[in-house]
Amino acid sequence: MKEISRRSFLKGTAATGAALGLSGSFYNFLFSGLEPAQASDETGIQKFQNACPRNCYDTCSILSTVENGILTKVEGNPQNTFTRGRLCAKGYTYTRRVYSPDRIKYPMRQNGRGSGNWERISWDEAYTLIAKNILKIKKEYGSTLPICLNKYSGNFDIMHYGIEGMLSSFGNTSRATGTPCWxxxxxxxxxxxxxxxxxxxxxxxxxxxxxxxxxxxxxxxxxxxxxxxxxxxxxxxxxxxxxxxxxxxxxxxxxxxxxxxxxxxxxxxxxxxxxxxxxxxxxxxxxxxxxxxxxxxxxxxxxxxxxxxxxxxxxxxxxxxxxxxxxxxxxxxxxxxxxxxxxxxxxxxxxxxxxxxxxxxxxxxxxxxxxxAHLETWGFNYHAMVQNKPAGSAGSGDRAININNFGAEVLAAKEPPIKMLWIACRNPMSQDPETSVVKKAFEAMDFVVTADQFFNPSVAMSDIVLPVTTIFETWGVNVSYWHYWLCLNQQAIKPMYESKNDIQIAMELSKKMNELEPGSCTFPTSGDLKDWVGKEFNTGIYNQFGISDWKELEKGPVKTKAGHVAWQDGKFRTSSGKYEIWSEEAKKFGHLPLPVYREELKPANEYPYRCISPHWKLNIHSQFQNLDWMQAINNAPFIEIHPETAQKMGIQEKDNVKMYNDLGYIVLPAKITETVAQDIVVVYEAWYKDKNFNVNYTVKALPADMGKKATGMPGMAFHDNFVNIAKV
Amino acid sequence: MGFLVDAERCIGCHACEMACKNEYQSEPNVRWRKVYPINETEYSLPERNHLSLACNHCEKPECLRVCPVRAYTKREDGIVIHDQGRCIGCKMCAMACPYEVPQYNVRLKKMEKCNLCDGRLDQGLKTACEAACPVEALSVIDFNGFTKYGFVIALPGFPDPSITKPTTRFIKPRIGAQVRRDQ
Incomplete structure (x- = not known):
C-alpha cells in the first residue's frame, strides 16, 4: 500500500491537466499554483448541482464551484429548506477527497492478499482477469452462486444500485443481505x-x-x-x-x-x-x-x-x-x-x-x-438495478448471506461454497462485527475484487482494486430517508486519474464477459450515465415532487408536494389498516404480539463493562476521517472512561488502555470523562488511515431481535459489546 | 466588527472550521478557525460545550504592534488584516498573540490568519463560517453598536482579554438538568 507514492499521484494528475506544477501537493492552488489573473477569471467559473450520497439523515444539496475544470469549493444549496445552504464538517472537506493524493488512481493487482505489493494494471487487464475468474467459477461450479456481493451504504445514489444489477446480470449469485444500521x-x-x-x-x-x-x-x-x-x-x-x-x-x-x-x-x-x-x-x-x-x-x-x-x-x-x-x-x-x-x-x-x-x-x-425514518420518496424505477439473468442461469435465485454475520456465513456457505467476493460501497473489514472472522473469510477466497476510492482495510485484503469516481465526477440522483427533498447530482469535473462510475465498470465488464463467452452477462455494454439518471424517473416521482421532467432538477432540488405529516390520513399500512398494538404479523416472525419487555443483555463477571461504539462527528463509518483536514483536527481514536472507573482501574488521562474480551482486544489512550457512566466505555467507530484501530475486534455478531421482515435479516446488536479494561 | 460566538447554540460540529478551509482551500495544518472543547469541569454539570474561535480582531492587536514589517493593519471597521505579501514569516506575531491566532504556513514560509472574510464582507456576503453554521451559532456583529447585556467577553478557556481587548463576544452555554446514575 505504501508504494502508492506522491510521485505517482502527480503523474496521474498531470495526465488530467490539473497538476499545475505544484510540488507534491494540491494545497493552495488558488494562491500559488495558478496565476492570480487566471484564478479570478470569472469566465472560467461554473456551478453545479450535487448531492451528498452518504448514509446520513441529511443528504445535503450541494452547489459546487468549478474553476477551469477544477473543483475549488463546495457550498450548501440554499434552495433546500432543510439543509438551508449549509453542509457539515464532512461535506466541506469534499475538495480534499477529490484531490487526495491517497486516492486509488488506476486498477491495481495485489500480488499476495494483504501483502501491500500492488502493481498497476490497465482496465482491460482488470476486466480480463475478473471476467475469466467469473467464467471459471461458473464452469467449475455450474452456477455463479460462488460469487458473493457485499455492497451497501457507502453511496446511496439511486444509480449505484446498478452494482446489484451487475451481479444479477452474471446469473444467480450470493448477496450480503440485510443492513447493519436500522x-x-x-x-x-x-x-x-x-x-x-x-x-x-x-x-x-x-x-x-x-x-x-x-x-x-x-x-x-x-x-x-x-x-x-x-x-x-x-x-x-x-x-x-x-x-x-x-x-x-x-x-x-x-x-x-x-x-x-x-x-x-x-x-x-x-x-x-x-x-x-x-x-x-x-x-x-x-x-x-x-x-x-x-x-x-x-x-x-x-x-x-x-x-x-x-x-x-x-x-x-x-x-x-x-x-x-x-x-x-x-x-x-x-x-x-x-x-x-x-x-x-x-x-x-x-x-x-x-x-x-x-x-x-x-x-x-x-x-x-x-x-x-421513511422510504416514501424512494419510488424510482431502479432501472440500473433490475437486470435479467442470462438465459439458462443455474440455481433458483440469489442466495442470501447475512450482512451482519458476513465473515462466518461466507465461510460456512456450502453447495456451492463462496469463492469470490465483489466489494463495493462498503468496508466490511472495518465495519463488520468479528473482524478476525471477516479477515478469515477474505483469506479463504480464490478471488476478491473491491471498487473504492481509498486503500482501506478491505482493499488491503483484495486481489484487484478498481478506482471509482467521487460524486463530482459522475451523474446520480439522491433522496433522503429523513427529509423530503430530491436532488440531482451533476457531473462537475472530469473523473480524476482512471476512476470510473460503478455502472460504467459494469458495462465494460459485461462487454469483456460477452467477448470471452457470448451471452454470459446481460448488463448493457454501453450507455450514457446522464441518460441513465433519466431512466430512474417515473410519473409517480414526478407527481410526488410536482415536476414534469427530471431535467428540471438541473435548476435545483425539489421537495414533495404533500405527505409531510406521517399517518395524518389515519390509513395505516398494516393488514387491518389500523395501528396494531397487538400485531399478528409480529407473531408470525416469532415475536410476542404486544410490545412487552424483552430482557436486556447484562454484562458477565469477566467482562463487566459495556462498550458503546457510536458514530463520531468527523466521519461517517469508513469515510472522511482519513482526509488530511480531518486529521488536522483529530487523528487518534480514544476510549472514554468515567473518572471513578478510571480511578478504580488505576487509569489516568492518556494512559494506554487495553479493552478486551474473548474475541479480541484493542489498545487506546484513555479520555476520562463524566459523559459516560461508570459501567460503560465509549469508543467511536471509524476507519483511521494507517492506524490498526478497529472497535469491531471485540464486537460479537449478535443479532438484534428484529429486522427479518423488512430487510431480510435481523439487525446487529453492536452495543451489546461486553468487555473488560486494563491499563497497559 | 467582531465575532459573536453563541456557546448555547454551538454543537461543536466543526462545520465553521471546515467551511473556512473550504473557502480558502487552506493547508491541512493551518487552521484559521478552531473549535475548542470547554473543559467539562468548568460548569456545574459535565456537558459538551465549545468555543469556536478565529482571529479576535482585537482593539489593541499585539500582532500589529510587534510586526517588524507592518504586515498587519486594522481597518476602520475593526478588521485586523494580515498582508501575506509583506509578511517575512518571522513569527513575532505568533509569539505575541495570546490566542495563538497567526499560524505559520510551512510551504509559503509566511504567517496567515483569519481576515474576517474581508473580501466576502465587502461583497455583502456573510463570512464563510457564519454562512456554514448549521445552528446559527456564529455571527459577525458591529462591535460599536451592540449592547453589553447578554454577552460576555470570555468563557472558560479563553485567555485573559485585558491584554489585547478582543472584539469577540460570547453567549454563555445554558446548563440543562441532568439525571445521572453517578449522583
Missing part, C-alpha cells in the same frame, strides 16, 4: 404501522415536547439540530434519553442517563403511569388502533413504575414526571434513534416507544409522532 426499528414500526414514515423534520418546530431518544443529531444530523433548537426557542421542552451524555443531550433541557438497552422498560413504565392517570387518548385509540385493551391489561398486570425505575436506573419520580409531561403536552414528539435499537431487545424497545405515541394520540399530528 433494521430492528424498521420491523417495529412495520409491525405497528405497516411501514416507516416520519414527519418532515422541518415540522420539528411545531412540537411542544420533544424526546430525543437514543439519537444524537448534533453529530449525525446537524441540520435537524437547527429545527430542534428552533423548537426549543419556541418553548418546546427538549428531553434527551441516552446512556451517553451526547452532544445533543448537552443541549437538552433535561438529560436522562438511562441504563443501556432498557428503553422499553422506561416506555412501558411511562405507559403504565399514563394509563393509571387517565392521560390516554381513548378516542384516538378507538378510531385508529387495535389491541390497546390487551396492552393495557399487560401494563396493569406486569408493569409498575417501581419496576421501570429499577430497570432503567432512573428514579421513579423522574419517570412519572416525564410521563405526565409527555402525555399532557400536545403535540408531543419522539425521535427514535438507530443507536438504541442496536441491542438484542432493540426492536421490542422501539415497539414500546411507538406505543407511547399511540396511546397519547400523538401519531398523525404535526409536531407529534414517533419519528424513525
Amino acid at each position: 433494521p430492528a426499528g424498521i420491523d417495529s414500526q412495520t409491525f405497528d404501522m405497516g411501514t416507516i414514515v416520519n414527519n418532515d423534520p422541518e415540522d420539528l418546530v411545531n412540537s411542544k415536547y420533544l424526546i430525543l431518544w437514543g439519537v444524537n443529531p448534533a453529530w449525525t444530523s446537524v441540520h435537524s439540530m437547527y429545527f430542534v433548537q428552533e423548537a426549543q426557542r419556541r418553548g418546546c421542552k427538549i428531553v434527551a434519553i441516552d446512556p451517553v451524555l451526547t452532544q445533543t443531550a448537552s443541549k437538552a433541557d433535561l438529560y436522562l442517563q438511562i441504563k443501556p438497552s432498557t428503553d422499553g422498560a422506561l416506555a412501558l413504565g411511562m405507559a403504565r403511569y399514563i394509563l393509571d392517570h387517565n392521560l390516554i387518548d381513548a378516542k384516538w385509540l378507538m378510531n385508529n388502533a387495535l389491541g390497546y385493551n390487551e396492552f393495557f391489561d399487560y401494563l396493569k398486570n406486569n408493569i409498575t413504575t417501581d419496576w421501570a425505575a429499577e430497570k432503567t436506573g432512573l428514579p421513579k419520580n423522574v419517570i412519572e414526571t416525564l410521563a405526565r409531561e409527555y402525555a399532557t403536552a400536545k403535540p408531543a414528539n419522539i425521535w427514535i434513534g438507530y443507536g438504541m435499537q442496536r441491542h438484542a431487545n432493540g426492536g421490542q424497545n422501539v415497539r414500546a416507544i411507538d406505543a407511547l405515541a399511540a396511546i397519547t394520540g400523538n401519531i398523525g399530528k404535526s409536531g407529534g409522532g414517533a419519528q424513525y
Whole structure:
C-alpha cells in the first residue's frame, strides 16, 4: 500500500491537466499554483448541482464551484429548506477527497492478499482477469452462486444500485443481505404501522415536547439540530434519553442517563403511569388502533413504575414526571434513534416507544409522532438495478448471506461454497462485527475484487482494486430517508486519474464477459450515465415532487408536494389498516404480539463493562476521517472512561488502555470523562488511515431481535459489546 | 466588527472550521478557525460545550504592534488584516498573540490568519463560517453598536482579554438538568 507514492499521484494528475506544477501537493492552488489573473477569471467559473450520497439523515444539496475544470469549493444549496445552504464538517472537506493524493488512481493487482505489493494494471487487464475468474467459477461450479456481493451504504445514489444489477446480470449469485444500521426499528414500526414514515423534520418546530431518544443529531444530523433548537426557542421542552451524555443531550433541557438497552422498560413504565392517570387518548385509540385493551391489561398486570425505575436506573419520580409531561403536552414528539435499537431487545424497545405515541394520540399530528425514518420518496424505477439473468442461469435465485454475520456465513456457505467476493460501497473489514472472522473469510477466497476510492482495510485484503469516481465526477440522483427533498447530482469535473462510475465498470465488464463467452452477462455494454439518471424517473416521482421532467432538477432540488405529516390520513399500512398494538404479523416472525419487555443483555463477571461504539462527528463509518483536514483536527481514536472507573482501574488521562474480551482486544489512550457512566466505555467507530484501530475486534455478531421482515435479516446488536479494561 | 460566538447554540460540529478551509482551500495544518472543547469541569454539570474561535480582531492587536514589517493593519471597521505579501514569516506575531491566532504556513514560509472574510464582507456576503453554521451559532456583529447585556467577553478557556481587548463576544452555554446514575 505504501508504494502508492506522491510521485505517482502527480503523474496521474498531470495526465488530467490539473497538476499545475505544484510540488507534491494540491494545497493552495488558488494562491500559488495558478496565476492570480487566471484564478479570478470569472469566465472560467461554473456551478453545479450535487448531492451528498452518504448514509446520513441529511443528504445535503450541494452547489459546487468549478474553476477551469477544477473543483475549488463546495457550498450548501440554499434552495433546500432543510439543509438551508449549509453542509457539515464532512461535506466541506469534499475538495480534499477529490484531490487526495491517497486516492486509488488506476486498477491495481495485489500480488499476495494483504501483502501491500500492488502493481498497476490497465482496465482491460482488470476486466480480463475478473471476467475469466467469473467464467471459471461458473464452469467449475455450474452456477455463479460462488460469487458473493457485499455492497451497501457507502453511496446511496439511486444509480449505484446498478452494482446489484451487475451481479444479477452474471446469473444467480450470493448477496450480503440485510443492513447493519436500522433494521430492528424498521420491523417495529412495520409491525405497528405497516411501514416507516416520519414527519418532515422541518415540522420539528411545531412540537411542544420533544424526546430525543437514543439519537444524537448534533453529530449525525446537524441540520435537524437547527429545527430542534428552533423548537426549543419556541418553548418546546427538549428531553434527551441516552446512556451517553451526547452532544445533543448537552443541549437538552433535561438529560436522562438511562441504563443501556432498557428503553422499553422506561416506555412501558411511562405507559403504565399514563394509563393509571387517565392521560390516554381513548378516542384516538378507538378510531385508529387495535389491541390497546390487551396492552393495557399487560401494563396493569406486569408493569409498575417501581419496576421501570429499577430497570432503567432512573428514579421513579423522574419517570412519572416525564410521563405526565409527555402525555399532557400536545403535540408531543419522539425521535427514535438507530443507536438504541442496536441491542438484542432493540426492536421490542422501539415497539414500546411507538406505543407511547399511540396511546397519547400523538401519531398523525404535526409536531407529534414517533419519528424513525421513511422510504416514501424512494419510488424510482431502479432501472440500473433490475437486470435479467442470462438465459439458462443455474440455481433458483440469489442466495442470501447475512450482512451482519458476513465473515462466518461466507465461510460456512456450502453447495456451492463462496469463492469470490465483489466489494463495493462498503468496508466490511472495518465495519463488520468479528473482524478476525471477516479477515478469515477474505483469506479463504480464490478471488476478491473491491471498487473504492481509498486503500482501506478491505482493499488491503483484495486481489484487484478498481478506482471509482467521487460524486463530482459522475451523474446520480439522491433522496433522503429523513427529509423530503430530491436532488440531482451533476457531473462537475472530469473523473480524476482512471476512476470510473460503478455502472460504467459494469458495462465494460459485461462487454469483456460477452467477448470471452457470448451471452454470459446481460448488463448493457454501453450507455450514457446522464441518460441513465433519466431512466430512474417515473410519473409517480414526478407527481410526488410536482415536476414534469427530471431535467428540471438541473435548476435545483425539489421537495414533495404533500405527505409531510406521517399517518395524518389515519390509513395505516398494516393488514387491518389500523395501528396494531397487538400485531399478528409480529407473531408470525416469532415475536410476542404486544410490545412487552424483552430482557436486556447484562454484562458477565469477566467482562463487566459495556462498550458503546457510536458514530463520531468527523466521519461517517469508513469515510472522511482519513482526509488530511480531518486529521488536522483529530487523528487518534480514544476510549472514554468515567473518572471513578478510571480511578478504580488505576487509569489516568492518556494512559494506554487495553479493552478486551474473548474475541479480541484493542489498545487506546484513555479520555476520562463524566459523559459516560461508570459501567460503560465509549469508543467511536471509524476507519483511521494507517492506524490498526478497529472497535469491531471485540464486537460479537449478535443479532438484534428484529429486522427479518423488512430487510431480510435481523439487525446487529453492536452495543451489546461486553468487555473488560486494563491499563497497559 | 467582531465575532459573536453563541456557546448555547454551538454543537461543536466543526462545520465553521471546515467551511473556512473550504473557502480558502487552506493547508491541512493551518487552521484559521478552531473549535475548542470547554473543559467539562468548568460548569456545574459535565456537558459538551465549545468555543469556536478565529482571529479576535482585537482593539489593541499585539500582532500589529510587534510586526517588524507592518504586515498587519486594522481597518476602520475593526478588521485586523494580515498582508501575506509583506509578511517575512518571522513569527513575532505568533509569539505575541495570546490566542495563538497567526499560524505559520510551512510551504509559503509566511504567517496567515483569519481576515474576517474581508473580501466576502465587502461583497455583502456573510463570512464563510457564519454562512456554514448549521445552528446559527456564529455571527459577525458591529462591535460599536451592540449592547453589553447578554454577552460576555470570555468563557472558560479563553485567555485573559485585558491584554489585547478582543472584539469577540460570547453567549454563555445554558446548563440543562441532568439525571445521572453517578449522583
